[in-house]
Amino acid sequence: MVLELQKPRPIWQIMFSTHHTDVGLLYLITSVAFLFMGGALALAIRAELFLPGAQIIGDAMTFNRIFTVHGTTLIFLFIIPFASAVGNYFVPIMVRYKDMAYPKLNAIAFWMIPPAGALIWLGFADFTWYATPPYSIISAPGPAADMWIFGLKILGISSVLGAINFIVTILKCKHPDMSIGQVPLLAWSFLSSSLIIIVAIPTFAAALLMLLTDRLGVSGFFNPAMGGDPIAYAHLFWFTFHPEVYVLVIPAIGMMYEIIPRFSRKPIYSYNSGIFAFVLLSIVGFSSWAHHMYATGMSFTEKTVFMIGTLAAVPASAMHVFNFIATMWNARIKFSTPMMWAVGGIALFFSAGAGGVANAAMPLDFSTHDTYWVVGHFHLFVMGTIAFGSIGYLYYMFPYVTGRMYNETMGKVHFVMSFIGTVLVFFTQHVLGLYGMPRRIFDYPPIPEWIAMNQIVTVGAMIIGVSMAIFLINMIYSSGKGKLANTEDPFGVGGKYYYPFEAKNPSH
Amino acid sequence: MKKLVGLFLVLAVIVVIPAIESAFAAGDEPGEYLDRRAVIWNLFFRMMTIAFVVGAVVSGTMIWQCWRFRESHPKAKPTAYEGTDW
Numbered sequence: 001m002v003l004e005l006q007k008p009r010p011i012w013q014i015m016f017s018t019h020h021t022d023v024g025l026l027y028l029i030t031s032v033a034f035l036f037m038g039g040a041l042a043l044a045i046r047a048e049l050f051l052p053g054a055q056i057i058g059d060a061m062t063f064n065r066i067f068t069v070h071g072t073t074l075i076f077l078f079i080i081p082f083a084s085a086v087g088n089y090f091v092p093i094m095v096r097y098k099d100m101a102y103p104k105l106n107a108i109a110f111w112m113i114p115p116a117g118a119l120i121w122l123g124f125a126d127f128t129w130y131a132t133p134p135y136s137i138i139s140a141p142g143p144a145a146d147m148w149i150f151g152l153k154i155l156g157i158s159s160v161l162g163a164i165n166f167i168v169t170i171l172k173c174k175h176p177d178m179s180i181g182q183v184p185l186l187a188w189s190f191l192s193s194s195l196i197i198i199v200a201i202p203t204f205a206a207a208l209l210m211l212l213t214d215r216l217g218v219s220g221f222f223n224p225a226m227g228g229d230p231i232a233y234a235h236l237f238w239f240t241f242h243p244e245v246y247v248l249v250i251p252a253i254g255m256m257y258e259i260i261p262r263f264s265r266k267p268i269y270s271y272n273s274g275i276f277a278f279v280l281l282s283i284v285g286f287s288s289w290a291h292h293m294y295a296t297g298m299s300f301t302e303k304t305v306f307m308i309g310t311l312a313a314v315p316a317s318a319m320h321v322f323n324f325i326a327t328m329w330n331a332r333i334k335f336s337t338p339m340m341w342a343v344g345g346i347a348l349f350f351s352a353g354a355g356g357v358a359n360a361a362m363p364l365d366f367s368t369h370d371t372y373w374v375v376g377h378f379h380l381f382v383m384g385t386i387a388f389g390s391i392g393y394l395y396y397m398f399p400y401v402t403g404r405m406y407n408e409t410m411g412k413v414h415f416v417m418s419f420i421g422t423v424l425v426f427f428t429q430h431v432l433g434l435y436g437m438p439r440r441i442f443d444y445p446p447i448p449e450w451i452a453m454n455q456i457v458t459v460g461a462m463i464i465g466v467s468m469a470i471f472l473i474n475m476i477y478s479s480g481k482g483k484l485a486n487t488e489d490p491f492g493v494g495g496k497y498y499y500p501f502e503a504k505n506p507s508h
Numbered sequence: 509m510k511k512l513v514g515l516f517l518v519l520a521v522i523v524v525i526p527a528i529e530s531a532f533a534a535g536d537e538p539g540e541y542l543d544r545r546a547v548i549w550n551l552f553f554r555m556m557t558i559a560f561v562v563g564a565v566v567s568g569t570m571i572w573q574c575w576r577f578r579e580s581h582p583k584a585k586p587t588a589y590e591g592t593d594w
Contacts, residue, residue, distance in 0.1 A: 264577075265587045304528060311524060318516065325569060332579045332587055343574060350566055354559040357523065364552050494590055 018103035023110050024088030025401065030113055031081035032394070032475075035387075037121070038073035039468055041066050046425075046461035049454050052446045060442035064126040065144070067440065071129035072148070075248070076155050077117050079382065082390050083251035084110070084162050087190045089397060090258075091166060094187045095174035100165050109165065112158035116151040123147030128440065130237060133222040133230040137214040149212050156201050156208070163194035163201075185274045189254025192278040193247045196285060200247070204240035207233055231296050238289040246285040249381060250278060252389030253320050253349075256342045259396055260324050263339035264331035265493055269323050277319040284312040294365045303362045310360035317353050321346060336491050337411030341392025344419045348384030352377060355430060373433025380426040388418075391471070398475070399490035404482035410474040417467035424460025428453050519558055 014022045045067055048057045057063045088106065092099055100106045125148035127136040136145060170191045174183060183191075211233070213219040220226025222233040261268045268274060287309030294303050324346050333339065355377045358364050368374060391414075398406050432453045437444060444450055489497065578584065 265590050267589060308524070308528075311520075314520065321566065322512070325566070325573065328570075328573050328577060330587070331577045332584050332590070333574070333577050334579050335574070343570065347567060347570055351563065354563050358552065358555050358559060361523075361551060361555060363547060364555070367552070 018099075018107045020088045020092050020100045020103070020106065023100075023103075023106050024085045026110050027081045027085035027088060027113075028394075028401070030110075030117075031078050031085055034073050034077035034081070034117060036468065036472065038070050038078055039465065041070035041073070043461060043465050045070060046458040048442070049444070050458040051454075052444050052451065054443065057442070061126055063442040064128070064440070065124045068125050068128050068148075069120060072120050072125075072152075073117075074382070075129065076152070077113065077120070079248050079386055079390065080155075080159060081110075081113055082394075083190075083193070083248070086186075086251065086255060086390075086393055086397070087162075087166055089400075091169055091187050091190055092173075094184045095170055096178060097169060097173040097175070101168035101173050102165050105161050106165050109158045109161040112154045112161075116154040116158070119147040119151035119154070123151070131211060133211065133214070133233045134224055134228075137211060137223055138225075140215075142215070145215065146212065149208050149215075153205065153208050156205050159197050160201050163197035166190045166194040167198070181272075181275075185257035185268065185271065185278075186251075186254040188275050188278055189250045189257070192282045193250040196243045196247050196250075196282050199286070200240045200243040203236050207236035207240075210236075231293070234293050234296065235290070238292045239286075242289040242292065243282075243285040245381065246281050248386050249349075250281060252345070252386040254278075255389045255393035255396075256320075256324065256345060259338045259342040259392055260327050260346075262396075262495060263334045263336060263342075263491070263493055264328050265334070265495060266327060266331050269326035269329075273319050274323055277316040277323075280316040280319075281313060284309065284316065287312060288360075291360055291362075291365070294362045295369045307360055307362050311357065314353065314357060317349070321350055334491065334493050336395075336493075337406070337408060337415060338392045338396035338491075340412060340415045341388050341395065344415060345385050345388030345392060348380055348388060348419075348422065351427075352380035352384055355380065368433055370438055371433035372429045372437045372439055375439045376426045376429030376433060379429070380422075384422050384426060388422075391418075396491075398478070399485035399487060402479045402482070403485055403487060404478055404480075405485045405490060406478040406482060407474050410470055414467045414471045414474065417463050417470070421460045421462075421464035421467065424463065425457050428456045428460070432457070516562070519562060523555055523558055 014025060017023070044057065045063070048055045048063060057066065088100065123144035123146075125131075125140065125144040127140045127145060127148075131145075131148070170183060170187055171180070174180070210219065210221040214221055214223050214228070220228040222228045222230050224230065257268060257274060288306055290298060290302065290306040291310045294306075298306075328343075335343075355373075359368055359373070359377055395406060395411055398404075432450065433439075435447075435449055435453070437450050437453075444454070486492075489495075575581070576583075
C-alpha cells in the first residue's frame with residue numbers, strides 16, 4: 001500500500017523494507033533533504049557575491065568548498081535520487097509488475113546514498129564538481145578530496161545498480177499483455193536514461209580511480225609533472241557527464257509527459273514522437289561531450305564535428321516541446337500546481353535550449369567559455385527544467401504518498417515566486433557572462449554593471465529561497481494535517497489513473 | 509504542423525551554415541586572415557535574432573494557449589476524451 005503516511009508504520013519497517021514504494025519514499029525524503037541543504041549553500045554563494053569584496057564567507061578556499069558541495073549535492077544527491085524516487089513508485093505500477101525486478105538490489109542502491117552524502121558533506125572538498133586536475137591531484141587538501149572521490153564512486157555504483165533494475169523491470173517484467181510500445185512515456189524516460197547510465201558511468205568510474213591513484217602518487221595519468229595530461233581527464237569526465245545531462249533531464253521530461261496530458265484532459269498528442277525523441281536524445285547525448293573543451297586546443301575539424309553533434313539534440317528537444325504544445329491545444333486545462341510547474345518548466349526548457357544552441361556554436365563558445373553565461377545556461381536547465389519538472393511531479397504524487405492534499409494556494413505561490421526568481425537569477429547570469437564575469441570567483445572588481453547584475457541575481461536567489469521555505473512548510477504541514485485526498489482522482493480532472501494507491505505490498 | 513516543421517528546418521539551416529562557415533574560414537594556412545571578433549559578434553547577433561524570433565513564437569503560443577484553453581475560459585468545452593476511459 002502506498003499510503004505510508006495515512007497508515008503510519010514504525011520507521012524501521014520502511015527503512016528495512018525492499019518494496020518499491022518504501023524504497024521510493026526513502027529516496028524521496030533523502031533527495032528533498034539534500035535539495036534544501038544544497039539550496040542553502042546556493043544562498044550563501046549569492047549572499048557572498050552581492051557586493052565585491054569578502055562579505056559573509058571569510059576566504060576564497062571556503063567559497064570554493066561551498067560551491068563544490070552545492071553542485072555535487074544538487075546534481076548527485078537531489079536530482080538523480082529524486083528521479084529514482086519517482087521511478088521506484090511508478091515504473092513497476094506502469095509496467096504492471098509487483099515490484100522492481102531485484103528488490104534487494106534496489107534497497108542496496110538506495111542505502112549507498114546516505115554514506116556517499118556523508119562523505120561529500122563531511123569532507124567538503126574544494127576542487128569544483130569537475131574535480132579540476134591538476135589542482136585536484138597535486139594540491140587539493142585531503143582527506144576532503146579523497147572523501148569526495150569515494151563518495152562519487154559509491155554514487156556511481158548506486159546509479160548503475162538502479163539503472164540495471166529499471167532496465168530489467170521495464171523490459172523483462174512488464175505484463176505479458178503489454179508491448180513495449182504501450183509502456184507509458186514516464187517509464188520510457190527511465191529506460192532511456194538508464195541505458196545512458198550503463199554506457200556513460202563506467203568511463204567516469206575509471207577516471208575517478210585514475211584520479212585517486214594520481215593523488216596517491218602511484219600514477220600520473222593527469223599530472224603534467226609525471227607526463228600526464230589533464231585534458232585526458234576532461235575527455236573522460238565529459239564523456240560521462242554530457243550524457244549525464246540527459247540522464248537528469250529525460251526523467252524530468254517524462255514527468256511532464258504524465259502531468260501535461262492529465263491536466264489537459266487529453267492523451268499525449270504523439271506518443272511515438274515522444275519515444276523517438278527520448279531514444280534520439282540518448283544517442284546524440286554521446287556525440288557532444290567535447291563541446292565543453294573547445295578552448296583546449298582541439299582542431300577545427302574536431303570542433304565542427306562536436307558542434308554539429310551538439311546541435312543534433314535540438315530537433316529531439318524541440319519534438320518534446322511541440323508535443324506538449326500540441327497536447328494542450330484544444331484542451332480544457334486545469335491549472336493546478338503540478339500543471340503550473342510543468343508548463344513553467346517547458347518554457348524555461350525552451351529558453352535554456354536556445355541559449356545552448358548559441359553556446360554550442362564554437363566561435364561563440366570562445367566568448368562565453370568559463371563565464372557566467374555557462375552558469376546561467378546550465379542552471380536554467382537544472383533548475384528551470386529539471387527541478388521544475390521534479391517539483392511539479394512531487395506535488396502530483398503527494399496525495400498518493402500521503403493520502404492528503406497539499407495546500408493549493410501555497411503551491412501556486414511557491415511556483416510564481418520560483419518562476420520569477422529563476423528568470424531573475426539565470427537570465428541575468430547570461431548577460432553577466434556576456435559582460436565578461438568569469439565563473440567560480442570569490443571576489444570581483446567593482447564594475448558598476450557587474451555589481452548591479454550580481455545584486456539582481458542575489459535578490460532572485462533570495463526569492464527562490466523564500467518560496468522553498470513556503471514549500472517546506474506546505475509539505476510538512478499538509479502531510480500530517482492536510483485535507484484527506486480522494487486518491488482515485490485527487491485533482492478532479494477525471495480520466496484514467498495508474499491508481500498507485502492500489503499497489504499491493506505483500507510484505508506489509 | 510508540416511509548415512511549422514518546415515519553418516524550423518529553415519531556421520536550423522540558417523544557424524548551422526554560418527557557424528560551419530566561420531569554423532572553416534579560420535583555416536590553419538599561413539596568411540589567412542579573419543577578424544574573429546567581427547565574425548563572432550556577427551554570428552552572435554544573427555543567432556540571437558533567430559533565437560528570439562523562435563522563442564517569441566513558441567512562448568507566445570504557450571502563453572496564448574494557457575489563456576485560451578484554461579478550464580475557466582468562457583469558450584472552454586469538454587475534450588473528446590472526458591468521460592471516457594482514455
